[in-house]
Amino acid sequence: MSEKIHLLIEQCEAVCREAALRAGASEAAATALARASVAADAEGNHAVGMAHLSLYLDALREGRIDGKAVPEIGRPLPAVVHVDARGGTAHLGFDLAYEKLVEAARSFGIAVFAQKNAFTCGSLGYFVQRLAEDGLVALAATNGPRLMTVSGAREPVYCTNPLAFAAPMPDGDMLLIDQATSPTAFAKVRSAAGRGEEIPEGWAVDAEGRPTTSAAEAVKGALVAFGGSRGANIALMVEILAAGLTGANWSLDAPSISEGDRSPRTGLFVIAIEPSAFGQDFPERLRTHAGRLAAKGVHVPGRTKAAARLRARQEGLSVPRHLFEKIEAWGRS
Template identity: 40%
Template sequence: MNDHVTLSLDEARRLTEAAMTAAGALPEVARSVAAALVAAEASGHAGHGLSRVPSYVAQCRAGKADGRARPTLEQPAPAALRVDAAHGFAYPAFDLLIPALAELAGRTGIALGAVRRSNHFGVAGAHCEALAELGRVALIFGNAPAAMAPWGGARPALGTNPIAFAAPMPDGPPLVVDMATSTVPRGKILAARELGAPIPEGWALGPDGRPTTDPETALKGTVAPMAGPKGAALALMVEVLSACLGGGALGVHASSLFDGEGPPPDLAQTLIAIDPELIAPGFAERMAALAAALAGIEGARLPGQRRLQARARAQAEGLRVPRKLNERLRALAAGD
């Protein structure tokens, strides 16, 4: 028997939205979550996609994430915005922040938005990409529950703490750079667990400090930092720019994103938007020249090409989803 099924994008959104609504989320929250998770799945980011629905439902049912929370926005300074996600899901907070931040950057040149009392915020680059589609250069930093030891240590103290960047391109989709500061995001390990598949050696260490290929053991241990001490240093930088700057819990104090146990994660994210034409006119022409220079090198490609290819394939063929996950989604959508 084939261990995968194919879902259309509309069907995947419908199932996700129904699962979230059945768990108690407001209809607009369920729509926001469904749009983000299906977009992640379609872009090839399975670890931030449909595999997250069971844990989101568990959080919502337990009240760990408030599915009925409505984010609020305030402007504490001329070029700064602050969003209180109210211990709800992160996506409605970003739906509120992104257009407001783009507009503010258009007046001030650069603007910063901080999201507090937040949760898992999905594909970091997606939020930057949304700003780039509005003509802004964007950077984002977000912390996560501790899963990675500081360099030289053996106990988790930092999250996988992603960093992402996007810039508008004159003829085509935005340039997007998106990476965890760990070797891989924990979501990829979660996705492997859902599939019952091993993970490659080098991704994670078990609780005993030894390398493991078992995703269950890996989720109880630590993930390896990207590029050794450099990745650990970047994770620390992101912790400062998100949790410390944005008013969130440190990763070492944040609860798990994978279940409904414990208090809200209380994470934070910081998003920066820049209007390039206010800083130095001619940005679009320079970006076109940069893209042409890179394209002229045999074998070279800009970051994000696989993401765009995955989206086109998903649009044409649907999403290939593990059969077990499909069955789980349908059960959750029915309220089971």
């Protein structure tokens, strides 16, 4: 087992921020990226946490992310915040527009954040989780370069096109769903390929369209939509929200996130809802209902992650030493 070192959240964010700065990010972009990366590790989502940061660092260095981009924030309607990331990270645009989004949701009961021309966002749950921590119900959709095929297609046509949903409960607890329209996230397949591991049957096809359990072959081929045409339909709905409405690249047109020097210019679409517009007792009602479901053996997603985040904030994180040293080396390069 890899040796681990124990660090406070602030220490993890500092080393990630320094690495992003050295790779070409502005102070604001580096801070946003570091915060999101460490937040994923804090809830146990390591595939898109600090281990995933090297994807962003390479993209900054090689031009797929414009680290100096300043997002353009518009307000075409009172309850709509429209952001052009201008080839930068998804996280910075969201950070800069966050207060406007929350204020609009509180004023009108519902508000929309729509962003185009950004790099892919890593953990989609991060965006809705932040809104739930501020007492809002949130739904998010995002797309990226094509990685997933569907029945009847001969090639990848969509990204994994995830959906995320979060709803607040009292005392920092929350319901949080974050899932791709493929059986798993591509980051997990890429991570398995790096370790030379197999993946479960039914997750992917190889470059020739044949089912495969080799993660390395899956990376060369494509993931498949879960649930056949039903999963494909959900992926299409996500594509229309995240790319169609925002004005971002369709997945078919998005350049690679791991090669070349062009931004994928993909989209992020977030709906924020003020639950008090419908009554004052929503968080408590949800907690009670979640308890009833749990008593019947139902897994209520997000509660374990919420507890992990709280524990990480209080106690810090255990990080593989080799990973910490790799990121720290980026910060010195």
